[in-house]
Amino acid sequence: MLATSPAFKENAAHAMADAGLQKALARTRPQFPAKRAAAVANLPEFEQLREIGKQIKNHTLANLDFYLETFAANVERAGGQLHWCSTADDARAAVLAICERVGARTVTKGKSMISEELGLNQHLELHGITPVETDLGEYILQLRHEPPSHIIAPAFHLNREDWEESFRKSHTDLPADRVFHERRDILTEARSRLREKFLAADVGITGANFLIAETGTSVIVTNEGNGDLTQTLPRVHIVLASIEKAVPTLEDTVSLLRLLARSATGQDFSVYTTFSTGPRRAEDVDGPAEYHVILLDNGRSAMVGTEFQDMLRCIRCAACINHCPVYATVGGHSYGWVYPGPMGSVLTPALIGVDQAGQLPNASTFCGKCESVCPMKIPLPNMMRHWREKEFERHLSPAGMRRGLAVWGWFARRPAIYRLATRAAMWTLGALGRRRGKFSSLPLAGGWTEGRDLPAPEGETFFARYAREQRAGRA
């Protein structure tokens, strides 16, 4: 997928002026946090489970080579095939080779962020194979030629009128003047349309939430059942999964599952949690005859052993996205690549380069909400700080910002001068602003005062007050 992450600022400005998007964000913004809070309140052990989840993933990452090799051996023992893919190119080629070998014409797809990472749909189309997205949200985005704006609610940015318009435009064999009385009518039309596709597909492609080393099993979690139809009906099932999905055992998996749905949609458990192990067995009357796992690295192994390793604990629940004030303001497309919100701001620079995605870790208020709701306790703000440092070290930050930081750094290393200078500046600002009580614009801070006023300083600086109270013996 082509990244527009370098244009984050322009994307964000565009998003904030988009009335339809702002309507969708305003409607949905409070829903996920409220549902998650209710689900968490309903499970007294939730905090303990977070710590357990973190330990399970840390253990897995510390032995990732062992668990991947064990997983691969068990996939093969069950009659499946495992494809090790270092790069997106390798993975696209592996999927295409399977599709071409079986003469596939149409391919149904469950929701997969790895597929977005690979730009798989465009690649298949280029080679004459028709991919059909079957997750309801992904389906309408395919009709509209748009990327998802959220990792678990891909059509987060759309309103009902967008759905109706797209369905009228795309399903031209149906009467143009049909009425959609309720949202259910939209769903019913999609259901019958996609049912034909499920039955006709030659290959089904799904993602994976977990890869279980112990049994060679891939796990998907859905509410619609589209992933299950995708992996059950066609002759070939291809699983797209990145290396950090590995988990040692079934017991480890269910412990993580207790966190996943609650953190994601606020459900206690998703409707369909399905464990797939190899292809159809001799006596089976349904299921795919071939089972393939595309095991993708695409930059992740380079995160192991670095300050970004903790990001590989991520189980893609989207809790950080759902609680992020920046995401809630600019929506998912502004981030410009596959993964939006706080988890995207950490993961995207690692996968496509900080030179491309350096603006994302800067688009944070460091409010810390993301880390506080992360079921895997990933220190997201801290890792965004690491990216900012790397950006600065590699001279990627804008010149004005670098000069400003250099000036600040000069003062910060000389505390006496720093205190003197801030005292003088505060006194000056206080004197200048005494009459109006605030500043609506300031030199060098135009970007900051564009959206808000700076209150005129009153009294002394923090340091001055602290020193005075220390002397008075009150602190």
Add this chain to the structure above:
Amino acid sequence: MSREAMLGAIRRGLRRGPLPEDQAMALRARLAAHPRHLIPARSRVPRPEQVALFVRNVETEFGTVARVADAQEVPGAVAEYLAAQNLPPAFAMAPHPELQALPWESRPLLTRREGRAEATDLVTVQHGYAGIAETGTLMLPGGPQRPTTLNLLSESAIVVLRASRVVGAYEEAFDLLRAELVPATGLLPRNVMLVTGPSRSADIESSLELGAHGPRRLHVVLIDDELSARA
């Protein structure tokens, strides 16, 4: 070779070569022992309450439950459910001995076909392998006696489950699976579905609608075959 490149990069990150044999042995022992972690207290309750918790959770997740005192009453319960929902008295049924042994002839108006589901089936009857009280979840392992398509293709999915097969937590259901279905092949069944309520989507304006691609209705016929589990 991607395999060597990927494993090599991971090992470089971990600052070591392939795992030393003693450490690999410890990991293999962990896999063999597959230790449990914390199991939430909500399902650690006496037997009758565990079954009641299962029923309550199925209903919370928009499923329905009919409890019958004896397996002989299952055909009647199925017929009544179909009539109440205005559904035709015809269904595809799992070719499982426990379902085949039910007195279907007591309800001559019911027509059934055994085998996998087809896209035209409005109603399916599946054999419930286990119920998980923790979240009202059904465990449905696929296989010749329990085709996976029966869980997916119909509009109304009926699952017949014995109360003695209701356990508290997911771990306990997987213990059953490990003891009963894994030894023959050394493998998990090809497909194991954990199903919690009927299919749904909230993709349109974050508003919940039932019946996305899978069944719109999920009905559990629960046979009270366990004295201690009766409320």
